[in-house]
Amino acid sequence: MALEQKADLTDRHHRTINYLRLSVTDRCNLRCVYCMPDEGMTFIPHREILTYEEMLHLVELCVANGIRKIRLTGGEPLVRRGIISFIDRLNRIENLKEITLTTNGVLLKEFARDLRKYGICRINVSMDTLKPEKFNAITRRPFFEKVWEGIEEAESVGMAPIKLNVVAMKGFNDDEILDFARLTYRKPYHVRFIEMMPIGAADARMKGFISSGEILERISTLGPVRRVESESMAGPAEMYILEGARGRIGLIGALSHHFCETCNRLRLTADGQLRGCLFSDRETDLKTPLREGREGPYLSALIRDAILNKPRGHDLDLNNPRKCVRPMSRIGG
Template sequence: MNAKQETPLLDRHHRTINYLRLSITDRCNLRCVYCMPEEGISFLPHKEILTYEEMLRLVELCVANGIRKIRLTGGEPLVRKGVIGFIEKLNKIEKLKEITLTTNGVLLKEFARDLRKSGICRINVSMDTLKPEKFNAITRRPLFERVWEGIEEAESVGMAPIKLNVVAMKGFNDDEILDFARLTHRKPYHVRFIEMMPIGAADARMKGFISRQEILERISSLGSLHRLEPELMAGPAEVYALEGAKGKIGVIGALSHHFCATCNRLRLTADGQLRGCLFSDKETDLKTALRQGKDDGYLSDLIRDTILNKPKGHNLDLNNPRKCVRPMSRIGG
C-alpha cells in the first residue's frame, strides 16, 4: 500500500512537516471569551465528525508519510467518549514518536492517571489566570479549583513537563505575567505566554494585544532570563528560564514574531478537513474521500497536495485582522 512510503512531507518552501494537530471533537465544556460567544455555537452533527476508526486510518497514512508527533485537541478532547482507548490505539502505530494533548483541565483530575497509562507523557493546559474570579470571567464557568486540582493530579502521576498556555491580554491578565513567571521557581511547569491572535471571537478584542517583547521585558525584571535551545519537534515557542527556576518560560509571538518559516504542522479538524495553516480557510476534504471508499494511495495524494500548497505565511498583523470562517473550536486549538 502506498501508505508505507518513507518520504517525509515537504512543502514548496522546503519545510519538513512532521507534526499533526488532530481535533477529535468540536465540543467544549467552557465558553472562553476569545474562542466562542457566551451562548456557544452550533456544534457539528455527530455524523459529520470522524469516527475514531476513520481518524486512526488517516493518522496511519500521515505517519507513513513523515508525521512523527501528534497533538490531540478539540474543542475539549476529554469530553469525547472513548478517548483513552483511541490514544492506546494511536500508541501502537509504528514510527509515531510522541502523542500529546491540549486540555482546558476541567476533566483532567479524573483522566490524568488513565492518560498517563495510555501513553500521554506530557500535556498542555489552557490556564489564562491564577485568580479564580478572572478564570470565571474568561471561561464563563466557576471551575478554577477543579482545573488546578487536575494540574496537580497530572503532576502526581508523572506527566512532565506540564505546559500552561497563557493567552496574554492587556488590561485583563497582564498584571499576572510576573506571577506566572514566579510559578516556574516553585514548580517544574513550562509557562507559555501566547500573543492574542485575530481569529474567531478574539478578533474584536485585539485592543488587548500585548507583544512577546513586552512580555519578556516584564519578566526580565525578576532577574536573569536565559534563552534555551528548543526541543526536538518542538512547537513555535521561544524558551527561556529564570536563574535557579525549576520550570521554563515560553513565548509565542504569532503576530509580532511569527514562526511561519519553520512551521512544521498540519491540522486535521474533527470533521475531516486537512488544513496547512491555522489562518487559511483553504481545506482539503479527506472525510468525503474516505467515506467514498478511496484507497490509501488516493488519500496520501490528498495529504501530499495539502503540504505542497501549504501557505508560506499567514500575512497577519495588528492592522490586518482576518475573520476565519470556522471558529477556533472547530479548527482545533
C-alpha cells in the same frame, strides 16, 4: 499490515512537515470569551464528525507520509467518549513517535492516570489566570479549583513537562504575567504566553493585544533570563529560563514575531478537513473521499498535496488583523 513508510516530506518552502494537530471534537465544557459565545453556539452534527476508526486510518496515512508527532485538540478532547481507548490505539501506530494533548484541565484529574498509562507523557493546559474570579470571567464557568487539582494530579502521575498556555490580554490578565513567571521558580512547569490572535470572538478584543516582546521585558525585571533551545518537533514557542528556576517560559508571538519559516504543522479538523495553516481557509477534504471508499493511495496523494502546498506564511499583520471563516473550536486549538 503496516503501511509503506515514505521519507519525510517537505513543502515547497523546504520545511519538513512532521507534526499533526488532530481535533477530535468541537465540543467544550467551557465558554472562553476569546473562543466561543456563552449561548447559541452551533456545533458540527455528530454524523459529520470523523469516527475514531476514520481518524486512525487517516493518522496511519499521515504517518506514512512523514508525520511523527500528534497533538490531540478540540474543543476539549477529554469530553469525547472513548478518548482513552482511542489514545491506546493511536500509540500502536508504527513510526508515530509522540502523542500529546491540549486540554482545559476540567476533566484532567479524572483522566490523568489513564492518559499517562496509555502514552500521554506531556500535556498543555489552558490557564489564563491564577485568580478564581478572573477564571470565572474568562471561561464563564466556576472550575478554577477543579483545573488546578487536575494539573497537580498530572504532575503526581509523572507527566512532564506540564505546559500552561496563557493567552495574554492587556487590561485583563497582564497584571499576572510576573506571578505566572514566578511559578517557574517553584514548579517545573513550562508557562507559555500566547499573543491574542484574531480568531472568532477574539477579533473584537484585539484592543487587549500585548506583544511577546513586552511580556519578556516585564519578566526580565525578575532577574536574568536566558534563551534555551526548543525540543525536537516542538511548536512555535521561543523558550527562556529565569536564573534559578525549575521551569521554563515560552513566548508565542504569532503577530509580532512570525514563525512561519520554521512551521512544521498540519491540522486535521474533527470533520475531516486537512489544513496547512491555522489562518488559511484553504482546506483539503479527506472525509468525503474516505467515506466514498477511496483507497489509501488516493488519500495519501491528497495528504502529500496539502504538505507540498502548505502556505508560506499566515500573512497576519499587527495593524490589520484578519480572522478565519471557521471559529477556533472548529479548527482545533
